[in-house]
Structure formats: C-alpha cells, structure tokens
Amino acid sequence: MVLCLIALPIFAILGIFSVKYRRLVVESLECLFKTVTFQKCKSGLDDRIKSQITGKMLKFSPSAARFFYANYKIISLILLIVFIWSGWVGGVAIYNYVVYGNCNGPDSDKFCILDPTGAGSATCEIPSNVGGGEVITPVKELNRPLIGNEEAELTIIEFGCYVCPYTNEAEGTVERVLEYYGGRVNLQFIVYPLPGHEFSYESSMASKCAEEQGRYEDYHRALFAREMNFNNSTFIEIAAELGLDVGQFETCMLNNTYADEIEKDKAKAIAAGVKGTPTFFVNEQIIVGPKPFKTFKTVINGELGLSWWTKFLDR
Amino acid sequence: MFGFNVDKVRKDFPVLNEKIIYFDSACMSLKPKQVVEKMNEYYYKYPACSGRSGHKLAKQVENEVDLARREVQKLIGAGSSEEIIFTKNATEGINLVANAISWEKGDEVIVSDKEHNSNLIPWLKLISQGVVVKVCKGNEDGTFNMKNFKDCFSKRTRLVAIVHVSNLDGVENPIAEIVKISHEKGVWILVDGCQSFPHKAIDVRKLDVDFFAFSGHKALGPTGVGVLYGKKELLNKLNQFIVGGQTVLDSTYEGYDEELPPKKFEAGLQDYAGIIGFGEACRYLKNIGFREIEKQERKLNELATSLLNGKVEIIGPLDAALRGGIFAFNIRGMKTHDVAKMLDASKGIAVRSGAFCVHSWFNARKMDGAVRASFYFYNTEEEVKIFAKEVEKICELV
Ligand SMILES: Cc1ncc(COP(=O)(O)O)c(C=O)c1O
Secondary structure (H helix, E strand, O other): OHHHHHHHHHHHHHHOOOHHHHHHHHHHHHHHHHHHOOOOOOOOHHHHHHHHHHHHHHHHOHHHHHHHHHOHHHHHHHHHHHHHHHHHHHHHHHHHHHHHOOOOOOOOOOOEOOEOOOOOOOOEEOOOOOOOOOOOOOOOOOOOOOEOOOOOOEEEEEEEOOOOHHHHHHHHHHHHHHHHOOOOEEEEEEEOOOOOOOOHHHHHHHHHHHHHOOOHHHHHHHHHHOOOOOOOOHHHHHHHHOOOOHHHHHHHHHOOOOHHHHHHHHHHHHHOOOOEEOEEEEOOEEEEOOOOHHHHHHHHHHHHOOOHHHHHHHO | OOOOOHHHHHOOOOOOOOOOEEOEOOOOOOOOHHHHHHHHHHHHHOOOOOOOOOOHHHHHHHHHHHHHHHHHHHHHOOOOHHHEEEEOOHHHHHHHHHHHOOOOOOOEEEEEOOOOHHHOHHHHHHHHHOOEEEEEOOOOOOOOOHHHHHHHOOOOEEEEEEEOEOOOOOOEOOHHHHHHHHHHOOOEEEEEOOOOOOOOOOOHHHHOOOEEEEEOOOOOOOOOOEEEEEOHHHHHHOOOOOOOOOOEEEEOOOOEEEOOOOHHHOOOOOOHHHHHHHHHHHHHHHHHOHHHHHHHHHHHHHHHHHHHEOOEEEOOOOOHHHOOOEEEEEOOOOOHHHHHHHHHHHHOEEOEEEOOOOHHHHHHOOOOOEEEEEOOOOOOHHHHHHHHHHHHHHHOOO
C-alpha cells in the first residue's frame, strides 16, 4: 500500500501521455484511499508491483529476490521516505531554478543539475574568507558614491572586482537592471581587489582616486568598459580621457592614498560572509554569481512589492 | 505417417519465440498462421453476406461457411451439418439451450460442483422461473462421484448440464456413462466441451450426448466463434432464442415462420471470417491428430508433475494422466496472482491465476484460487523445465 503513494504521482505524470497509466492512476488513488481508511487495496496494485519486481529480480539473483520479497514492507517504506524527500528537494530545486536561475537559490554557488556548466553561479573566490562567525548584512552607506539614480528607493550592494571575469560578466546585467527599473533602483559597488589577480589592487585604487575628483561613476563604468584589458598606463589613460586632473590622480595612485579605505571594504566583504565576487545584496536577499536578469528581477520585484504574489496579496 | 514434430509445428505460431512461454491455452489457444490467413482470405477475396444475396461473392461465402460447418461436423462425428449451430462462444451455446427450453416450475437441472460460470450461471438464472439447480458433489480429489450423481435425479429432473473436462483441474468426467444414466431416466444432457474438444477426439454420436457446446478460440480458432451441437430432433423441439434476420422463413405484421436448424438459431449476419477461420482450425487439428495432441500434453504434464510434486500443492488427482493438459497448483503462503506475475516478469511465462471462473468451487473451499499452467501440443519439455525451475525459485521466497 505504501507503494501506491509512490505510484500515484509517477503514474499521474505518465498518465498525461498514455491512457494505460491513467487507469493505474485511478487504481493508485483507490489504493491510497483504502490505505488511509485502513481497508485492503482491492486492485492489488501494491502486490502487482511487488511481484513484478520480485519476478524481474528472480532472473538475475534469486537471493536478492528473496531478500526483496521478505523485506518488501521496509524497503517500500524507505523508498517512500526517499521519494517524498527527493520530491521535496526536487520541487524546491525546480522552483529555485525557475525563479532564480539556480537550483539552490539565488545565494548559492553550488552545483545545479539544471545549470550543469555552473556558469550562473561562478564567482572569483575570496580565499581569505574562511566563513563562520556572525554575518553582517551590508547596508547602503550614505558617504559612499552610488551608481545610477541617487534618489532611488532600493540600493543593490555589490561586492566585485574590476578584474574578475564573473563580475565583468554580471556588469551587463547590472546595467540592464538599473535601466529596467528606471531610477527606482541604484547600486553601491564595494570593491574587493582579488589577491593574485593582476591590476586588481590598482583598479580598485583608481576608482577611489577618481572619486576624489567627483568622477567615480564614470570611472567605474570606464573600468568595466575595458573588459579587463589593463596595463600599467591604462588607469592614467582613463583619467585623461575623462578629463580628470592627471597630476592629482597620479599622486593619489602613487601614494596609495586610499589603502585604508580598501582594507575597510575588504573587511566589510568578509563581515558580510562574501565568499566570492560578484555577490549582490538586495536588502536581506543575496545573489551570488552572474545570475541571469530574471533572477535579479524576481528578487527586486519582491523587494519593491511588484511580484504577482504581492500584488495578489495586496488586492 | 510423418510423425509429430513440435519444432516444426511451432513455426506455424508466430507468437511463439524464446521470449514467451505460453501456458494459458485453456483460456485461449494460440492461432496458427493458416487460420489467420484463411480469415484474411474472407476479408480480401469475398467479404460479403452469406445466403441472402445471390451474387458470386455471396455464394462463395455461403460455400465456405458450409465447408466450415462440415469440417466441425466431421471432427465431432455429428450425423449432419445441420446439427452444428455457430454461436459467439460456448457461453452463448449454453444460454441458447437454457433459454430455448420451456421450463416449468419445479423442473430440475443437475450440474457438477466443478462447473465454469458459463455452465452454472445460465442455470442459476432459471431459479427465478422456479427451476431447481442441483449440484452433485465430486470426490475429494476432483474425480466424478457416480453415486452422488445418481442420487441427484428425481422425477422432475429435466436436464443434466455437465462439464466434459474440467478447466479447473483437467479431470475428465465419464460422459458416456453419465449420458447412459441420464437417458435411462429420460433426461436430456448438455455437455460443456470447452476443454475436451481442443484436446481429444470427440464423437458426439458415440457419446450419445444431446447437446455439446464448445468454443473455437480454445481450439486454434479465432475469437468470437463457438459451436452448439444438438441432436436434430431436439433442435427441432427447442424454442428459438435470439431471433431476427435469418431465423425465419417468412414474416407478416402478425407473425412469422421459423427457419429450420441451424438457421433457426443463427440470428443476424454471422462472423463469417471467424467461422471460416474456425473451419481451417478444425482442418489443422485433424492434420495434427488428437492422438499426438493428447500424447504431447500428457508428456508435458507428467514432466511438470514429477518436477514439482511435493513442492507445490497440486489441484486435482496426483496422477498427471488424469489431468489432461492442466497443471493447477498453489504455493503455500503466496497469493496466486503474485505467483503468476512473477512467472511473467521473470521468464515471460503466461499462466492463469485466480478462480478461472470456477468461483463456486473455490468459495466452497474458502480458497482464493490457484495458479494454472495449461499445456497444448505446441509446448515443449524445455519450456516445462524452465517453468518448473522458476516455480521452485518462487517457492523459496517464502
Ligand atoms: C470449462 C469451460 N466452460 C466454458 C467456458 C467458456 O467458454 P467461452 O468463453 O467460449 O464462452 C470455458 C472457458 O474459459 C471453460 O473452460
């Protein structure tokens, strides 16, 4: 009778394609009903499945068949538990994939079978972050420059690095998000210069030196526009292109003027439990890796109260 | 004589390959190619009415149906082809007799305690008309008890309806003697020949039975064709059952003239392809020869019995020679349907399980049923050995 429970959804799905299984759906339903009302299944579906499996096993290993036949009740109970568990996990995974583009949810970089290459979850690892400890969700800092509309009602906080390929990959999506919400959403970018990545520190410092001259947003975008093609003269070149005071900029770079700031940014990332770049915080919600636009949209809509379910609840 | 060669015979049955072991012939026999081709001949060459129209095709159908009727007549030793009524199946033949007799309140019908529902329910249905159904009990091992049978007769006994060979355990009832006793008492006798006709030579005149019903589908024939043999003078006395087209010579708004047998009972257009195909099946059976068929079945049943006796509970007498082609059994502690399912799943062995329409017998014994392997001449000893081995494995599960 336990097997009816398993059989029901399987046959229900197969039943969509074939009448043969539709009949079995009815049988499993009947069996299920009888089971919950403590009656005996009339259709004997359970027995049929048991005999069918035993018969098939007899062909290969009579002793295994004997074991199965003798312990059928326990085996089917275990099967049922595994089935319900995997059904639950599978359901959650499918939901996550549909909603966030990753089986494990937006804040995961773990393997997802629906996204086998893992492209949507990859990040540039921050090796120093051993995890543990209390996680402090980062909040918008008023004295830190914003990308996009200053007046926006929602701020995405991104931990990224200008030389991280995944941060770069996410950049297009981020810009699309800012544009899509037409000023309702902006971004605060916290740089995490990845150790062992050439120019990671220089690019971070350059963005801060541009900020000194009030041109942070333009410089930030110009850095991404280079798509990681940096050399020793790139940062001066960008400064010149943007019409900054190149002398002041050069001094700032040479003196490592904002080294403390950068250390503070790094500490902030560690405190927030960020394990790789890019990682996004949308209030309490976390998005890890260059997830698709859809993922951002789902999360942000939720935060802005634009989701169909929030609309539905408001009604 | 060429002798019987099972490998050669099996080539006529396309469904027989190494993936299936067919041991359910008591329910439905397989069909040789010749039968299917003969039916196709009807559909391809002369798919017309018989009897009503005068054109060439109709004449051809009439001719083929007539030949088939004669084929059946010869095979069962009937005196005239007019004594052969084609029906849908054996059940319809038995119902015909049950409905065509003018019953009077208090009339009695004697049946055995091992009747298939098809030879029990039509009589039980008559109880509402005041008919009394008497069940004569057999011996413990399933063989016939003549004394009990004799004791069942009374002045009001009108009919004996009894199975020739039981589909439950394969036991053959001593029909010649049963007929003799019935006739001494002036009682008509109908024999359910479903399980005898396909397996042994039948001579209805020698047996002196009054009615003999059987199905074509258990005897290599197509589905949907059965036969009721009846002695001509009795058929003339019977009322009509299903009436309409073909069953009358003439009609007015007020009434009609009955046809003569067999047409009197064959209402509406018939299953011509089936009848013609069944004629071919009779030819095939005759060519194989019932001696060979019986010999092969006995050999197989003896082998199965020797391999499995003591391991399973055999239904009926232990002596395989008394059980024809039927090997019905139970495995202690195991449900019959489970056993059948396992045999099917493991080695593609097709057997019947449950009560095989003899519910009354199992109910009286508070049994759920049994597993039945039924052999036919196209089965092999090799198949029986595989079957026995699988059954043994299943026995070890409990
Ligand atoms: C002994 C017996 N009688 C009657 C029948 C019924 O035959 P039919 O299906 O042709 O009506 C069967 C077939 O299962 C049978 O074995």
